[in-house]
Amino acid sequence: MNASGRALGLSIGQLAKATGSKVQTIRYYEQLGLMPAPERSQGNQRIYGARHERRLAFIRHGRELGFPLDAIRQLLSLADQPDRPCAEADAIAQEQLAAVRSKIARLRALEDELERMVACCASGTIGDCHVIEVLADLSHQHCLTPDHRGQDSEFGDA
Amino acid sequence: MNASGRALGLSIGQLAKATGSKVQTIRYYEQLGLMPAPERSQGNQRIYGARHERRLAFIRHGRELGFPLDAIRQLLSLADQPDRPCAEADAIAQEQLAAVRSKIARLRALEDELERMVACCASGTIGDCHVIEVLADLSHQHCLTPDHRGQDSEFGDA
DNA sequence: GCTTGAACCTACAGCGACTGGAGGTTGCAC
DNA sequence: GTGCAACCTCCAGTCGCTGTAGGTTCAAGC
Numbered sequence: 324m325n326a327s328g329r330a331l332g333l334s335i336g337q338l339a340k341a342t343g344s345k346v347q348t349i350r351y352y353e354q355l356g357l358m359p360a361p362e363r364s365q366g367n368q369r370i371y372g373a374r375h376e377r378r379l380a381f382i383r384h385g386r387e388l389g390f391p392l393d394a395i396r397q398l399l400s401l402a403d404q405p406d407r408p409c410a411e412a413d414a415i416a417q418e419q420l421a422a423v424r425s426k427i428a429r430l431r432a433l434e435d436e437l438e439r440m441v442a443c444c445a446s447g448t449i450g451d452c453h454v455i456e457v458l459a460d461l462s463h464q465h466c467l468t469p470d471h472r473g474q475d476s477e478f479g480d481a
Numbered sequence: 482m483n484a485s486g487r488a489l490g491l492s493i494g495q496l497a498k499a500t501g502s503k504v505q506t507i508r509y510y511e512q513l514g515l516m517p518a519p520e521r522s523q524g525n526q527r528i529y530g531a532r533h534e535r536r537l538a539f540i541r542h543g544r545e546l547g548f549p550l551d552a553i554r555q556l557l558s559l560a561d562q563p564d565r566p567c568a569e570a571d572a573i574a575q576e577q578l579a580a581v582r583s584k585i586a587r588l589r590a591l592e593d594e595l596e597r598m599v600a601c602c603a604s605g606t607i608g609d610c611h612v613i614e615v616l617a618d619l620s621h622q623h624c625l626t627p628d629h630r631g632q633d634s635e636f637g638d639a
Numbered sequence: 640g641c642t643t644g645a646a647c648c649t650a651c652a653g654c655g656a657c658t659g660g661a662g663g664t665t666g667c668a669c
Numbered sequence: 670g671t672g673c674a675a676c677c678t679c680c681a682g683t684c685g686c687t688g689t690a691g692g693t694t695c696a697a698g699c
Contacts, residue, residue, distance in 0.1 A: 334675080334676080335675090335676075336674095336675060336676075345657085345658080346675090346676085347657075347658060347659080348656085348657065348658085350677095350678095351656075351657065351658090355656095364665090364666095365665095366664075366665045366666070366676085366677090367664085367665080367676085367677065368664095368665070368666085368675085368676055368677075369676085369677090376619075377617070377619065380617075380619050381616050381617050384615075384616045384617075384618075384621070385616055386656085388591055388594055388595060388598075388616075389588075389591050391655075391656090392655075392656070393655095398612075398613065398616060401607050401613065402607065402613045402616070402617060404607055405606060405607045405608035406606055406607070406608065407606060407607050408605070408606055408607070409602060409605055409606055409607045409609075409610030409612065409613070412602075412607060412610050412612045412613055413599060413602045413610070413612060415612075416595060416598050416599045416602070416612045417599055419595060420592065420595040420596065420599060423588050423591050423592050423595060424592060426584075426588055427585060427588045427589060427592065430547075430581050430584055430585045430588070431585060433546055433547050433581050434578065434581050434582060434585065436546055437546060437574060437577060437578040437581060438578065440546075440574050441571060441574045441575055441578060444567060444570075444571045444574070447566070447567055448563060448564055448565060448566055448567055449559050449560065449562055449563045449564070449565050449566070449567045449570060450563035450564065451567075452567030452570050452571070454556075454567065454570045454571060454573075454574045455556065455559065455560045455567070455570055457542075458539050458542045458543055458546075458556060458560070459535065459538075459539050459542075459560060460542075461534075461535065461538045463542070492646080492647080492695095493646090493647075494645095494646060494647075503686085503687075504646090504647085505686075505687060505688080506685085506686065506687085508648095508649095509685075509686065509687090513685095522694090522695095523694095524647085524648090524693075524694045524695070525647085525648065525693085525694080526646085526647055526648075526693095526694070526695085527647085527648090544685085549684080549685090550684080550685070
């Protein structure tokens with residue numbers, strides 16, 4: 324019971340290294356209930372097994388893809404019920420894809436505006452600096468889209 | 482002294498409406514020192530003039546373009562010194578443009594991964610759900626880029 | 640003059656997902 | 670037995686707001 328079993332005996336530092344996480348992050352996930360509380364050594368230090376490593380890898384993988392922790396929590400609970408339909412998991416992933424696309428769209432608009440802004444900078448003085456002029460312009464006349472404020476709150480993390 | 486002068490007598494709520502900000506946000510900017518403390522009425526309520534309106538519009542405009550408040554602080558201080566060279570302002574804008582581009586690149590990679598993820602979902606059960614399978618895969622074999630973790634901390638806000 | 644309700648005031652907690660530090664204990668190698 | 674790295678808990682800070690609690694002021698209507 325070592326290859327895919329549970330006993331493995333990783334310290335939190337070893338688990339962190341194995342999954343590319345930080346020690347604090349692992350404790351943070353435990354605090355949030357995303358990671359189960361592991362056994363402790365006689366000296367009260369956490370001891371992890373393969374099960375924990377898989378779970379943490381799942382979480383990190385989700386985070387790398389930009390899923391919020393709440394979505395990951397749902398995905399984890401779904402992953403534990405192989406017989407349920409996968410429509411729910413699919414919906415979560417679709418939602419994340421939509422969020423990513425909307426952030427891209429917003430950032431591309433910003434990119435356009437910023438490009439125009441810096442392209443016109445002739446390295447003169449602040450007095451005739453296009454960057455400052457655009458920002459100071461109350462009427463947004465220099466802007467491609469007069470309302471470049473995002474409709475969704477902000478493009479958060481991912 | 483009304484058209485472009487200072488006296489105008491806006492309450493904080495009127496200023497918020499005029500600039501598309503929220504009342505709390507204006508107070509927050511004042512607390513950070515981005516907005517100067519305005520005069521007060523007899524009843525201790527803030528009274529703003531055209532100068533404040535221009536300054537707040539500048540800040541909001543910068544935020545809409547994703548500049549962090551610290552960058553906006555620098556840009557504001559530059560805007561007050563029209564004789565200085567504009568290289569510094571240009572550099573700040575270039576930096577922001579670079580940040581936006583790097584976020585776009587990261588998000589596009591995520592978009593690709595997520596597309597592949599959901600495209601293969603055949604609406605079966607969790608047991609053979611591609612979404613869950615990819616996330617649970619320790620070896621990242623299903624991933625386009627085995628290291629889709631961002632090199633910069635995260636793609637923050639904008 | 641009085642009442643009502645909206646808008647204002649200060650101060651502080653919370654969001655998301657960590658990160659870093661203080662101050663103390665344990666584990667392992669030499 | 671001695672050092673020091675890694676562990677422990679708890680708490681504050683990041684960024685840019687947003688929301689709430691509990692109280693005061695303003696302007697309009699009667």
